[in-house]
Amino acid sequence: MSAITQSQRSLRAGGGTAEDIRDRNLSSLLGWLHRDGALSRAELTRLSGLNRSTVGVVIGDLVALGLVSEGPAVVSGAGRPSSVVVPDAATVAIAVNPEVDALNVGLVGFSGRVLRRARIPWNGPVTVDEVVQAAAAVVAGMTSDTDVPWRIVGAGIAVPGQVRLSDGLVREATHLGWSEEPLAAKMSAALGVPAQAANAAALALRAESAFGAGRDADDLFYIIGGASGIGGGAVIGGRLALGANGHAGEVGHIFVADNGRLCHCGARGCFETEVSRDELLAVLDLPVAQADFLAERLRVSDDPEVAALLDRYRGILRRVVSTVVNLFNPSTIIIGGFLASVIDGVDPADIVGESIRSAQEGLRVLTGSTDVDLLLVGAAELVFSELIASPSVLMGGTQQP
Numbered sequence: 001m002s003a004i005t006q007s008q009r010s011l012r013a014g015g016g017t018a019e020d021i022r023d024r025n026l027s028s029l030l031g032w033l034h035r036d037g038a039l040s041r042a043e044l045t046r047l048s049g050l051n052r053s054t055v056g057v058v059i060g061d062l063v064a065l066g067l068v069s070e071g072p073a074v075v076s077g078a079g080r081p082s083s084v085v086v087p088d089a090a091t092v093a094i095a096v097n098p099e100v101d102a103l104n105v106g107l108v109g110f111s112g113r114v115l116r117r118a119r120i121p122w123n124g125p126v127t128v129d130e131v132v133q134a135a136a137a138v139v140a141g142m143t144s145d146t147d148v149p150w151r152i153v154g155a156g157i158a159v160p161g162q163v164r165l166s167d168g169l170v171r172e173a174t175h176l177g178w179s180e181e182p183l184a185a186k187m188s189a190a191l192g193v194p195a196q197a198a199n200a201a202a203l204a205l206r207a208e209s210a211f212g213a214g215r216d217a218d219d220l221f222y223i224i225g226g227a228s229g230i231g232g233g234a235v236i237g238g239r240l241a242l243g244a245n246g247h248a249g250e251v252g253h254i255f256v257a258d259n260g261r262l263c264h265c266g267a268r269g270c271f272e273t274e275v276s277r278d279e280l281l282a283v284l285d286l287p288v289a290q291a292d293f294l295a296e297r298l299r300v301s302d303d304p305e306v307a308a309l310l311d312r313y314r315g316i317l318r319r320v321v322s323t324v325v326n327l328f329n330p331s332t333i334i335i336g337g338f339l340a341s342v343i344d345g346v347d348p349a350d351i352v353g354e355s356i357r358s359a360q361e362g363l364r365v366l367t368g369s370t371d372v373d374l375l376l377v378g379a380a381e382l383v384f385s386e387l388i389a390s391p392s393v394l395m396g397g398t399q400q401p
């Protein structure tokens with residue numbers, strides 16, 4: 001089970017009114033369909049633990065809400081005929097990811113499917129208002145396609161910085177030059193749908209946890225290196241660790257070096273100031289615009305300066321990974337972004353080797369997705385997890401005839 005399905009775990013417990021039970025059952029089935037895509041009635045019955053007649057009623061409700069459609073009953077194997085239930089393909093979240101060098105916008109459907117995407121390169125710093133206007137223009141273009149009756153449930157924004165989850169206020173996004181910006185509120189006003197924002201690395205973790213390498217991991221730690229620094233997060237016992245203010249997982253600010261470089265957070269010797277993508281690009285003489293070739297160039301380089309830097313980076317990463325293994329005892333560590341290139345060809349046992357031995361038992365070290373859609377899928381999870389938590393509340397008032 002992954003963080004995205006955490007609501008399903010609590011669904012089986014607890015009583016409440018008939019209305020509560022109905023809502024929980026709607027959530028449960030929609031959650032499985034989001035996670036796995038199309039499923040037969042028989043599979044939904046098995047996965048949800050509900051009885052067949054209840055599953056039939058719940059599917060009827062989901063069809064009435066326009067969230068799923070159901071095909072004719074088919075026989076598969078020795079079982080009785082069972083119809084296939086498919087999540088609605090036109091129900092989408094708008095996903096927005098402003099980065100230092102570009103704005104990424106997408107329409108994302110159930111099951112993390114990116115149906116439309118656009119990338120607008122930037123030249124220099126951008127304001128929140130410019131990002132909001134550009135995103136609204138891109139979305140207007142995408143949804144003008146009248147062949148598809150898009151039903152937009154909301155918008156999710158992945159921000160390289162610290163974001164207050166309750167209202168999507170960007171507390172600080174140093175690399176974008178933003179501070180105390182009501183990004184979600186402005187985006188919501190411009191797009192005309194509810195909008196939420198969260199830290200980009202935490203959303204990349206949600207995407208990995210729901211659909212990627214961390215899909216079946218209940219105890220997972222994620223570290224991702226990007227253009228704007230290093231972030232990450234933890235899934236503990238199937239739940240995403242948010243922290244009191246939603247800022248848990250700032251692994252980039254783990255202290256790694258005495259007398260280290262000054263970090264924008266005010267401290268010295270933080271992981272993300274001692275290990276950076278731009279330093280790797282510089283030692284390889286690779287322009288930022290060609291950062292996509294970083295992994296390949298690292299692999300073929302025989303420059304001793306490059307080897308020495310990689311050696312230093314691996315030593316620091318080993319210390320960071322050992323720290324999180326000792327703290328969280330994860331079953332899975334996912335290392336993504338440019339950090340995946342840093343550990344390319346390294347024995348995973350070597351990366352976790354400084355943590356306590358009993359915590360290393362069964363520990364998997366995996367490479368994260370480098371898919372450009374990762375952050376769009378993660379941003380959309382903000383919207384879909386809310387929809388799945390209360391489908392009838394969110395869709396009841398906006399249901400189309």
Ligand SMILES: [Zn+2]
Pocket residue numbers: 252253263264265266267270
């Ligand atoms: Zn720092």
